[in-house]
Amino acid sequence: MSAPxxxxxxxxxxxxEVMGRVGGxxxxxxLGGGREWDCPPDALSPAPPGEVLxxxxxxxxxxARLP
Structure with a gap:
C-alpha cells in the first residue's frame, strides 16, 4: 500500500488527499473526511508536509469544538 x-x-x-483521477x-x-471535490491537474501543487500537518x-x- 502506498502512502497518501x-x-x-x-x-x-x-x-x-488524492483519491483518484476521473475524466481529466x-x-x-x-483531510478530516467529507465530500470529495474535483480539481483540474494544472491547478494542483504538492502539499508540503508542514502544511498537511x-x-x-x-x-x-x-x-473538538463541535457540540
Missing part, C-alpha cells in the same frame, strides 16, 4: 498523496488546490488553497480531473478529499491540526481543533 496530498495536494493543494491552487484555486482556493484547500489541501486534500483529480478527485480530492478534505497544520491542516490536520486545524481540523482536529474544529472537531
Amino acid at each position: 498523496e496530498y495536494m493543494i488546490d491552487g484555486r482556493d488553497g484547500r489541501i486534500g 480531473y483529480v478527485q480530492l478529499r478534505p 497544520r491542516a490536520r491540526v486545524r481540523e482536529l481543533n474544529r472537531q
